[in-house]
Amino acid sequence: xxxxxxxxxNQAEGKAKTLLDAVQGKFGxxxxxxxxxxxxxxxxxxxxxxxxxxxxxxxxxxxxxxxxLAIAGVNGCDYCASAHSAIxxxxxxxxxxxxxxxxxxxxxxxxxxxxxxxKAVVTKRGWVADEDVENxxxxxxTDGELTEVIALVALNTFSNYFNHIAETEVDFPLVESGExxxx
Numbered sequence: 001x002x003x004x005x006x007x008x009x010n011q012a013e014g015k016a017k018t019l020l021d022a023v024q025g026k027f028g029x030x031x032x033x034x035x036x037x038x039x040x041x042x043x044x045x046x047x048x049x050x051x052x053x054x055x056x057x058x059x060x061x062x063x064x065x066x067x068x069l070a071i072a073g074v075n076g077c078d079y080c081a082s083a084h085s086a087i088x089x090x091x092x093x094x095x096x097x098x099x100x101x102x103x104x105x106x107x108x109x110x111x112x113x114x115x116x117x118x119k120a121v122v123t124k125r126g127w128v129a130d131e132d133v134e135n136x137x138x139x140x141x142t143d144g145e146l147t148e149v150i151a152l153v154a155l156n157t158f159s160n161y162f163n164h165i166a167e168t169e170v171d172f173p174l175v176e177s178g179e180x181x182x183x
Contacts, residue, residue: 001167002032002166002167002169003165003166003167004036004039004165004166004167004168005036005039006032006035006036006038006168006169007035007036007039008035009024009030009035009038012038014041015041015045016038016039016041016044019038019041019044019045019048020034020035020038020044023048031083031172032079032169032170032171033079033083033159033162033168034047034048036162036166036168037162047158050151057148057151058142058144058148059152061091062088062091062092062093064152065084065087065088065091065093066088066097066106066111066114066115067118067149067152067153068152068156069081069084069088069098070101070102070103070104070118070119071118071119071122071156071157071160072102072156072177073102073104073119073177074104074119075156075161075177076164076177076178077159077160077164077177078163078174078175078176078177079159079163079168079170080156080159080163080177081102081175081176081177082170082172082173082175083172085098085102085172085173085175086172098175101115102175102177102178103178104116104118104119109139110139110140110141113138113141114136114139114141114149116132116135116136117132117133117135117141117146117149118152118153121149122157126150133146136149
């Protein structure tokens with residue numbers, strides 16, 4: 001049972017209704033994460049804006065989902081593991097790769113370097129070593145891409161923590177995150 005009740009899009013009012021209607025129009029449905037964030041339209045609008053803006057960055061949709069999965073794995077977020085697995089499938093990723101991504105691994109060395117760096121940012125709470133940055137760059141990534149990984153970590157950690165606190169009901173095919181880094 002969720003700690004924060006989701007807003008029913010059919011009963012939403014004002015800014016929350018406008019935002020939820022826009023999500024419905026864009027995705028054909030309103031995920032529980034967004035229904036729950038709609039309790040504060042400012043939070044939902046910020047999340048949607050950040051997601052849309054970083055979506056226009058240099059990473060492919062598939063790589064953004066792979067990074068999101070690695071972060072969900074580290075943070076033990078079943079909601080995000082489930083959502084990003086479903087979205088990742090839509091971006092062309094296979095089941096085996098998605099499961100590897102959740103562990104921070106990949107069949108592609110360059111992708112794995114990005115996942116390893118993202119995991120380091122999360123586990124070291126931003127205090128990465130020079131070696132972490134050097135390994136990321138050695139895989140062929142730029143400083144702009146390094147900056148985007150940091151932004152993706154922030155965005156996905158926010159949604160992971162939001163789901164932990166809200167106990168958002170998973171409304172995607174369930175994928176367990178595995179690590180469950182609960183304190």
